[in-house]
Structure formats: C-alpha cells, structure tokens
Amino acid sequence: MAKSALRTMLMGCAAALGLAAVAAQPALADKAHPVIGFTVYDMSSFISLGKQGAQTVADANGAKLLWNSAHMDVNTQISQMQQFINQKVDAIVIAAVNSSTLGPQVEAAKAAGIPVIITNLTVSDAVMKNAVSYVGPDDVKAGENEAIHVMDAIGHKGGVVVLQGPLGQSGEIDRTKGIKNILAKNPDVKLLAIQPANWKRTEAYSVAQDFLSRYGSQISAIIPENDDMAIGAIQALREKGLAGKIPVVGTDGIKDGMRAVNAGNELETNLQDALLELGMAMQVAVDQVQGRQVPKLAMFIMPQITKSNVGHYYDQMYVHPDKFTQDLPALIKKNLAAGSYADQ
Amino acid sequence: MSQSTDTVAFAPPPRLDARQIGRFALRYSLVIILALFLVTLAVSNRSFLTVSNMNVILIQVAANALLATGATFVILTGGIDLSVGSIVGLAGVSAALFAQNDGALTCAEAVGLGVLSGAAIGAFNGLLVAFAKVPPFVATLGNMTVASGLAFVFSDGQPISGLSDEFLALSGNIGGVSIPVVVMIVAVVISWVVLARTRFGMHIYAVGGNAHAARVAGVGLRGTRFAVYTISGVLAGIAGVLLAARATAGIANTGTGYELNAIAAAVIGGISLMGGRGSLIGTIFGFLIIGVLDNGLNIINVSPFYQLIVKGLIIIGAVFVDSITHRTED
Numbered sequence: 001m002a003k004s005a006l007r008t009m010l011m012g013c014a015a016a017l018g019l020a021a022v023a024a025q026p027a028l029a030d031k032a033h034p035v036i037g038f039t040v041y042d043m044s045s046f047i048s049l050g051k052q053g054a055q056t057v058a059d060a061n062g063a064k065l066l067w068n069s070a071h072m073d074v075n076t077q078i079s080q081m082q083q084f085i086n087q088k089v090d091a092i093v094i095a096a097v098n099s100s101t102l103g104p105q106v107e108a109a110k111a112a113g114i115p116v117i118i119t120n121l122t123v124s125d126a127v128m129k130n131a132v133s134y135v136g137p138d139d140v141k142a143g144e145n146e147a148i149h150v151m152d153a154i155g156h157k158g159g160v161v162v163l164q165g166p167l168g169q170s171g172e173i174d175r176t177k178g179i180k181n182i183l184a185k186n187p188d189v190k191l192l193a194i195q196p197a198n199w200k201r202t203e204a205y206s207v208a209q210d211f212l213s214r215y216g217s218q219i220s221a222i223i224p225e226n227d228d229m230a231i232g233a234i235q236a237l238r239e240k241g242l243a244g245k246i247p248v249v250g251t252d253g254i255k256d257g258m259r260a261v262n263a264g265n266e267l268e269t270n271l272q273d274a275l276l277e278l279g280m281a282m283q284v285a286v287d288q289v290q291g292r293q294v295p296k297l298a299m300f301i302m303p304q305i306t307k308s309n310v311g312h313y314y315d316q317m318y319v320h321p322d323k324f325t326q327d328l329p330a331l332i333k334k335n336l337a338a339g340s341y342a343d344q
Numbered sequence: 345m346s347q348s349t350d351t352v353a354f355a356p357p358p359r360l361d362a363r364q365i366g367r368f369a370l371r372y373s374l375v376i377i378l379a380l381f382l383v384t385l386a387v388s389n390r391s392f393l394t395v396s397n398m399n400v401i402l403i404q405v406a407a408n409a410l411l412a413t414g415a416t417f418v419i420l421t422g423g424i425d426l427s428v429g430s431i432v433g434l435a436g437v438s439a440a441l442f443a444q445n446d447g448a449l450t451c452a453e454a455v456g457l458g459v460l461s462g463a464a465i466g467a468f469n470g471l472l473v474a475f476a477k478v479p480p481f482v483a484t485l486g487n488m489t490v491a492s493g494l495a496f497v498f499s500d501g502q503p504i505s506g507l508s509d510e511f512l513a514l515s516g517n518i519g520g521v522s523i524p525v526v527v528m529i530v531a532v533v534i535s536w537v538v539l540a541r542t543r544f545g546m547h548i549y550a551v552g553g554n555a556h557a558a559r560v561a562g563v564g565l566r567g568t569r570f571a572v573y574t575i576s577g578v579l580a581g582i583a584g585v586l587l588a589a590r591a592t593a594g595i596a597n598t599g600t601g602y603e604l605n606a607i608a609a610a611v612i613g614g615i616s617l618m619g620g621r622g623s624l625i626g627t628i629f630g631f632l633i634i635g636v637l638d639n640g641l642n643i644i645n646v647s648p649f650y651q652l653i654v655k656g657l658i659i660i661g662a663v664f665v666d667s668i669t670h671r672t673e674d
Binding site for chain 2: 043065066067068069071072073074075076078079080082083086087088098100101103104167168
C-alpha cells in the first residue's frame with residue numbers, strides 16, 4: 001500500500017514538473033516581444049519589491065521577463081549569465097553580487113550581441129566598459145543629503161557618529177564618501193566614531209547603545225546609512241529619553257522610515273524606490289533592444305523626504321501602491337524622456 | 345485498493361509483475377526522476393537540450409561535484425564535513441594572492457598553495473576527529489568558521505583580483521572541453537576506483553558500517569578517518585582554485601553554504617548518513633540532478649521562491665524513497 005501511494009506520488013510529481021515546463025513559453029522571441037534576463041544578487045525585500053516593478057514594465061511592453069536570483073553567490077550569478085547567453089535572450093539586466101567579478105561574462109554577452117544593463121549596485125570599470133547602461137542610485141548624493149540635514153540641525157558644530165552598511169558594498173562605500181564630503185566642509189563637527197551595523201536594526205541598536213554609553217552628551221547627531229539602522233538607533237535613543245532630541249537621518253524611504261520621519265524621530269530620509277529603479281532598468285533594456293536611445297548613465301538622485309513632504313510619498317507608496325504600480329510604465333517613460341529619473 | 349485485492353485473490357502473477365515494476369521504479373527512482381525532468385524540459389524548451397547548454401550544466405556542477413565526492417568519502421565513514429564551503433573561499437583567496445600579475449610565484453605554485461590550504465584544513469579536521477575524538481559535526485563546524493576567518497584575514501575582506509592570464513585560463517578549455525569539467529571527471533573516476541576497487545576503499549565502508557567489527561578485523565580506524573577528511577579538504581581546495589579562476593577573483597565568502605549542497609548531492613544519491621552504505625555512482629546522479637534542477641528551473645522561469653521549495657522536496661523525496669527501498673529489502 002505504501003508503495004502504490006508512493007508510485008502515485010512520484011507520478012504526481014512528474015506530472016507537476018511536466019505541467020510547469022509546458023506552461024513556460026519558449027525563449028527566443030522577436031524584437032517586438034523581447035526576452036529580458038534579469039539576474040539579481042538575492043531576493044532581499046528591496047529586490048523582491050523591484051521585481052514587481054520589472055514585471056509591470058515587462059507586461060506593459062509585451063516583453064518576457066526571465067528572473068534569476070544568485071542567493072549572494074558569485075558563481076551562481078556567473079552560471080546564470082552563461083545560461084542567459086546560451087538561451088540567446090535579447091538583453092540582460094544585472095544587480096551584481098560582487099562589483100568586480102562578471103567581466104568575462106559581460107564581455108561574452110557583448111560579443112554575442114546581447115546588451116547588458118547594470119542596476120542597483122555599481123560595478124568596476126572593467127565590467128562597466130562592456131555594458132550599455134547603468135540604472136541606479138547616486139549613493140554619494142544620498143550620503144551628502146543625510147549629512148547636510150544633520151549639519152543644519154546641529155548648527156554646524158558638535159560631535160557625530162556614523163553607522164555604516166557592510167564594508168565593501170558599493171552602497172556603503174558611496175554613502176560613506178558622501179557623508180565624509182560634507183564633514184570635510186564642517187571643521188567644527190567632530191566625527192566621534194564610525195562603525196558598520198550592516199544595514200540591520202538590531203546591530204544598529206547595539207552599536208548606538210555602545211556609542212551612547214561611551215560618548216554620552218558629546219553626541220549631537222547620529223548618521224546611519226539606511227533607514228533600518230536609523231530605526232535601531234532611534235530605539236536606543238528612546239530608552240534614554242533622547243528620541244527626537246538627538247537628530248537621526250536615514251536613506252531608502254522604507255515604510256517604518258517614513259513613519260519615523262512623520263513622528264519627528266527621523267530628521268530626513270532619501271527615497272530609493274525599488275519599483276521605479278528596477279522597472280526603469282527593464283524599460284532601458286527593452287528600449288535598447290528595440291533600437292531606441294538609452295541613457296548611458298541613469299543616475300537616481302534620490303528625493304529628500306522630510307516632515308514637510310513625507311505625506312505625499314507615504315500616500316503614494318504605502319497607501320495607494322496599486323495606483324502607483326498602474327501608473328509606473330507611464331512615469332518611467334516620462335522620467336526617461338526628462339532625464340530626471342527618480343521623480344515620483 | 346479493493347480492486348488490487350481482488351486481483352491478488354484470483355490472479356497472483358500480474359500482482360507480482362506490478363510489484364516487480366514497483367520495486368524497479370523505486371530502486372531507479374533517481375534515474376527516472378532525472379530522465380522525466382530532462383524529457384519535459386527538452387520538449388518544452390528549445391534552448392534546454394542543446395550541446396552548449398549541456399556543457400553549461402557540466403561547468404556549473406563541476407565545483408559541487410568535487411565537494412560531493414569529498415562528502416561521499418567522509419559520510420561513508422559515518423562522519424560529516426561542514427568546512428568545505430569555507431575551504432572553497434580560503435583556497436580561492438590563497439591561490440589568488442599568489443597568482444596576481446606581479447606575483448613572484450608561478451601559476452602552478454599558486455594553484456598548489458591554494459590546494460594545500462584546503463588540504464591543511466582537511467588534515468586538521470582529520471586530526472580532531474580521528475585522534476582527539478572530537479565529534480565530526482563539531483570539529484568541522486569549528487573549522488568552517490576558522491577557514492572562513494583565515495580567508496577574510498588573508499584577503500582583508502577585499503576581492504583579490506588582477507590575476508595572471510595563465511591562472512584565469514584555468515576556467516577555459518582544453519581540447520574543446522572545459523578544464524573544470526575535465527578536472528571533475530578525473531577526480532570522480534579516481535575516487536570511484538579508490539572506493540570500489542582498493543583495500544583503502546573497503547576500509548572506508550568497514551569503518552562506517554561497523555567501526556568495532558572493523559577494528560577487530562584489523563582496520564586502522566584513525567588512519568582511515570584522518571585520510572577521508574584530508575581528501576575532502578583537498579577536493580574542496582581544488583574546487584576553490586577553479587572557482588577563483590572562474591570569478592576572476594579570490595573572494596573570501598565564495599562557497600558559503602556549499603557544504604549543504606554537497607551533502608545534499610550525496611544524500612540524494614543514496615549515501616547513508618549513518619555511514620557504510622551507498623555508491624559514488626549515486627552521488628554522481630545526486631549532483632547531476634541538483635545541476636539540472638538549478639539550470640532547468642531557471643530556464644522554464646520558475647520563481648526563485650518556488651525553486652527553494654522544489655529542491656527541498658526533492659531531497660526529502662529521494663531519502664524517503666531510499667529508506668522505503670531498504671526497508672522492503674531488509
């Protein structure tokens with residue numbers, strides 16, 4: 001009896017696999033219906049949201065999206081590139097696991113006549129030279145924005161601490177650079193400490209607690225490089241009754257970040273919209289395949305969100321997300337035409 | 345159910361037939377699953393069953409094949425090796441450090457040092473398990489962290505790039521066949537000969553099957569255990585060097601989680617985690633199934649979330665089928 005059940009199970013399994021396979025469309029479409037291969041470093045919450053944007057834009061263009069995740073593994077991403085080239089997709093979009101590894105594959109894609117678009121994270125020049133376009137955030141500017149708002153709030157004097165992303169990631173490198181650019185212009189502001197908290201709330205909470213014990217009232221402001229770390233820092237401040245008194249800034253514009261801005265605990269955040277960013281990378285890929293002009297560099301200057309304008313963005317992204325998604329293809333076309341890519 | 349009971353009562357021979365077919369289907373369920381999957385993929389997608397895609401799949405499985413072969417040696421003795429993923433990163437970084445354009449060493453020496461770093465961690469595992477009697481899970485878990493730490497120290501957390509063309513050529517072709525694939529085939533064939541045709545191979549099965557009986561029969565438990573962990577380390581070292589050439593850089597966290605894929609391949613292939621039972625041929629099917637799944641599920645565009653579920657269920661299913669077959673044979 002166990003065996004007949006097992007047989008049925010095996011057959012069911014095979015049937016399911018078969019169905020899944022039959023349901024899939026063959027690749028190799030015509031230019032009017034291009035096939036775009038997307039390989040991303042991982043299904044982070046940002047990328048998962050961005051996938052919806054890419055799919056929406058693909059549907060609007062009659063394109064087919066092939067989506068691969070490399071689960072943070074360099075070699076998996078290389079394999080996925082080889083697969084896309086082998087499948088003869090019409091274009092490839094990459095959110096790279098590591099900035100310096102995909103050189104040979106991007107070159108091979110170019111040689112096979114497949115344009116490559118880089119998105120979300122920057123890659124080394126050796127890789128970029130064979131790519132068609134970069135669609136992604138200006139993280140230096142985001143870091144500068146954070147620091148500028150802090151400087152204004154503390155009257156350009158005092159001491160600050162910085163919480164960084166994981167060392168070596170392009171987001172961390174560029175945001176740190178932006179923050180230091182502004183600190184260099186403010187000689188009366190002392191950088192008390194700078195330490196990674198790896199984009200995480202819990203780590204930022206602990207590091208901020210340690211900083212508060214060590215430096216106490218010397219700290220005039222905290223500069224975390226993203227919203228999650230800002231929320232961790234605010235939590236540490238709250239326990240000391242300092243939330244809203246010591247300025248904290250952030251970047252990304254996640255839901256909790258915008259709420260903290262609205263509540264007055266977070267001074268400013270810079271909106272990085274995954275739907276818009278990966279959706280635009282998709283549109284650039286389609287445009288390139290269909291022979292329309294594409295920007296070599298579509299830099300997202302992230303909109304600055306403060307208490308005065310947070311309502312607009314919160315409403316757009318988190319109260320009526322369906323409407324935003326519906327209007328996304330049109331917004332992307334408008335932004336591409338205007339050259340102001342991050343407007344929303 | 346009631347129908348088959350009727351058939352049993354009045355006509356025994358057809359039931360025996362069905363039973364034989366059932367047993368055959370169970371024993372070869374792995375091959376059947378692989379074949380079914382290949383056929384459905386080939387029918388539904390033109391780009392799957394092509395020479396170039398088959399080549400891509402082989403290149404993709406090469407590293408896991410080396411690790412799974414090492415895992416087979418270790419698991420057959422009833423042990424486990426969790427450190428191989430970290431060894432991949434360490435060996436890649438070690439080789440890359442000495443394979444840079446302006447390096448003083450030759451390419452062969454750099455490769456040798458990379459493999460040697462893997463052998464060293466493997467031998468350390470072996471010492472701990474065989475001589476210090478540290479449980480394999482704990483010893484290799486500890487060394488997983490140690491090896492990873494060493495890789496970060498050596499590389500300072502940065503990708504080690506700017507490698508010589510000679511080193512990068514390791515990811516190229518030799519006589520039209522990819523070098524990692526050649527290395528994989530050579531390593532697997534040698535390992536099969538060792539396991540199936542030599543006295544040392546017999547000892548490995550004996551240690552895993554019944555260590556007490558093996559010792560009474562004069563098998564050196566310590567030497568055998570020490571050797572399998574060292575072999576696993578060497579194979580992981582080779583994989584690490586090849587992957588560094590492929591990625592054009594030695595990166596410390598390359599290989600994170602690879603140990604689980606390797607163990608999964610061995611287990612799917614019917615290597616018993618209790619030790620002493622299974623064949624490297626099974627492991628070969630194991631890593632091929634994982635490779636074809638990775639490639640095929642991507643080609644038919646299955647969402648990454650569902651891919652995780654499918655792969656997990658296949659592992660459970662394979663082990664379940666294996667345990668059923670052996671229960672009926674006992």
